[in-house]
Structures are given as C-alpha cells and as structure tokens.
Amino acid sequence: MIKIINLKKSFGDKKVLDGVNLEIEKGKITVIIGRSGEGKSVLIKHIMGLLRPDEGSIFLDDLEITSMRERDFNEVRKRFGMLFQGAALFDSMTVAGNVGFPLKEHTDLNDEDIIKVVREKLKRVGLVGVEEMMPAELSGGMKKRVGLARAIVMDPEIVLFDEPTTGLDPIMSDSISDLVLDTQRVLKTTYILITHDIPFTYKIADKIAMLHEGKIIEQGSVEEMKANPDPILRQFLEGRAEGPIKVY
C-alpha cells in the first residue's frame, strides 16, 4: 500500500501541492482526476522520486521514500513501472530495444531470452511483429502500448500512468482502457492513473480521488463519486463551464 501524508510542493511562489493525503490500495486501480495544471503529474513524480517534496511523506508499505538517498531510491524504483503521457520511448532504439531496456540494464538475461520476454509483453498489449520498428514509425496508440509493455516488462508491483488517453481518439481510448483492465486483472498489479478523461475513469477505476487546489478534496468508488453532491466534483465530472471552478 502507498500512503501519502500532507505532501506539499511549491515552484517559486506557486503552491502546487498543498497538503495531499491519499491512500492507494494494493492490487487496485486508483485514478487521480483533476483539471490540467492542478498538480496531478507533480504528484506521481513524487511517488517515482522524480521530484522531492517541500514537506510531507510517502510510505511504500512501511518504507518512507521521500527522504531516501538517490541510490537507495533506485532499488525502490525497480518495484515500479511508468507509462508517460507521450510514452517517452527512446527515439534511437527499436521497439524491442525500448521494451527490453530495463531487462538489459537490471537482469542477466541474454539477448535471446530478452527478445522472448519482449515478444510476450508486446503480445499482452496487443502488438505483434513490431519489434524492429522505430518509435517514429508508430501511431500514438501504438506508442502508448509499447510504453505500457516497457512499464510492465519487469513485472513491477506498481504501475503509474500519466494521462494514458490524452491525444487518442475515443476508440483508441476505449481500447487502452480495456488494455489497462486486462493487464491489471492478469498481473494483479497496483495501478495509479492520472487523467481528466471521465468515461475512461468510470470504466476502469476501483477508487477515484479528485485533486483540486493542491488537495485531495473527495475520494471514493465510482458509485460513491457519482452520488457525491460536492459542487466542485459535480462540475468536473459533468464537464460544465459554470460552477465553483472558475474558467480563465
């Protein structure tokens, strides 16, 4: 389980996280929603150790990770996988090179065994025969799938997704949500997603948490959130311009 306690982060005068408290259950899909620029990416970058907080703690089981030295944090990172918004595939490597990269860096597997694992993971995300393609030759949806294959190639305990459906058409978005559900069911991994795609959230979430003005203002299951009368949450879930959240 991941426990985030009173997490605060500012960039210059701008307060981005202002005391985030959140518990993420093991083996479940937690979706963090919120408007663009509300600090969702900043929050998951803290979980991955890409950013360090000004205040607060993050516990991974009993391990406090925010105060860890970089070298020790690397051991924790091996328990994680991450799918970036733009997939962040290495331009200079083939699809197989990208997916097999963590195996090459952290295991003693030979090239033959690595390509076997790579093919299996690519098949799991619905891609066959793309091993030798370069990232520039892939469509947006294919890039996300390859990114997901890379994120799960080491069979991590926790996978983080940064806006997995942004930039995709609705059909591809739906196919990504199926993929998220399928892989999570098979691997029993803890998935943490950030998004502002509401239909996608309703389809996959075990738990939804809404980040607003640097705090988690509401959290609960899909049904609980649908029934929650909070006006900020309602405005966001219903996608209305009028309401307590001001549009600038």
Next chain:
Amino acid sequence: MMREYLERLGKTAERFVDSTGQMALMLAQAAMYAFLPPIKFRNIFKQMEFVGVQSLFVVILTGSFTGMVLALQSYNALKRFGAESLVGPTVALSMARELGPVLTGLMVTGRAGSAMATELGTMRVTEQIDALITMAVNPVKYLVVPRILAGILMFPILTIVTDFVGVVGGYMIGVRLLGINPGVYIGRTIDFVQVDDIVTGLTKSIVFGLITTLVASYHGFYATGGAEGVGRAATSSVVLGSVLILVSDYLMSSFMV
C-alpha cells in the same frame, strides 16, 4: 531605474552561480560514475564514433586550409627578411601549439556539441530522461559519462589529424607553389618543433574535449521549454563552449609558455 538595473544584475549573477554550480556537480558525478561498474563500453564507443570519426571530414578540411593559408601568409612576411626557410617551422609550431587544438575544438563544438545538446535536450523535453530515472538507470552515468569520455579521448586524436593535415597543406603551398626547397622545409621544421610543442597542444585538446562535451551535456540535460528550449540549449552550448575554449586556451598558454 537603478533598482531595476541592480535587480537584473543580481538575477544574472544568481543564474551564473547556479549554472556554474550545477555544471561542477555534473562533472563531479560524471567523474565518480565513470569508474563505477558496470561500464557501458558500447555507449562510449558509439559516442567516440560520433565525436571522432564523424568529425574527421570537417577537421581535415579546416586543418588543411589553415596550414595552406598560414604558409602563404608567413611566406609573404618572412620573405622580407630573407627567412623563407622558416615557413615550415612557423606552420608546424602554430598548428601544434595553438591552431590545431583550438580549431579542432571550435569546429567539433559547432558540429558535435550542438548535436549533443539537441539530442539530450530532446530527450529531456520528451521525458526520455525521466523515463531512464524511473527505470532505475542513472542518466548522468548512461548519457553524460560516455559523451565526456568520448570528448577527452577523441579530441587529442582529432587534433593530431588537424596538425598533420595542416603541416601537409603548408608543405604543399610552401614547396610546390612557392618553391621552397623540400629538404630545407622539412629539415627546419624538424629542427624547430619539439615534442613539448606537440604535448602542449594535445594537453589543451583534452581540456577542450572536456569543456565541449560537459557544456553540451549540461545545456541539453537541463533544457526546458519544448522545441524552443532545445534550440536555445544548442545555441548556448556552442556559444559558451567556444568562449570557454578561447579563454582556457589563453590561460593554458600563459602557463605553458
């Protein structure tokens, strides 16, 4: 008005101290990781090929024309004192001590330094460097160390090539075009040029290799602001790299005379 000026000056000074500190930190990290296993020889060779082999054409072109023009100009000057036989040593000494390392440094900074900053900058803004970190791979060890090692190893080799083609270019002009006796040309050159002169040039080139690759890596690694930021990183790396090469050349020359 005065206050605004002072504020701007203060911010510029702060930025300078900040970036110098970050660059020093990057160098210290790179020095540490360079000796920590696992050492990725494949990455180092790839960068050596990029910095060295792919820069050969440009340094051969620069070196040969510089040697040729040096011979032409020094011949015109030395003829007035009846010292045409010193054209060979003039070309060889200028190339070995100064022009070989400096021109190589400037040309490779323009070619490889800008490309390095662009590549790393693109990796930064497309989150590829963050992806490396999330995969528990240290980006300084994986990306910066091979580039700095390639610079330190390949700049001296490129400088030797520049020196050699410069001397050959000078010989072609001095002997073939201007009619200096080839025996005199080569003999005087050997008489005047000492091993120390070549070592001085090669020492400088090692420092230039470090400057070019460190500055390019730093600017690319910390690039921000999308495509514009990547462009800015490439420009800054060439400008700062070139300025630092010229300043450090003066400082080293004043100590090595």
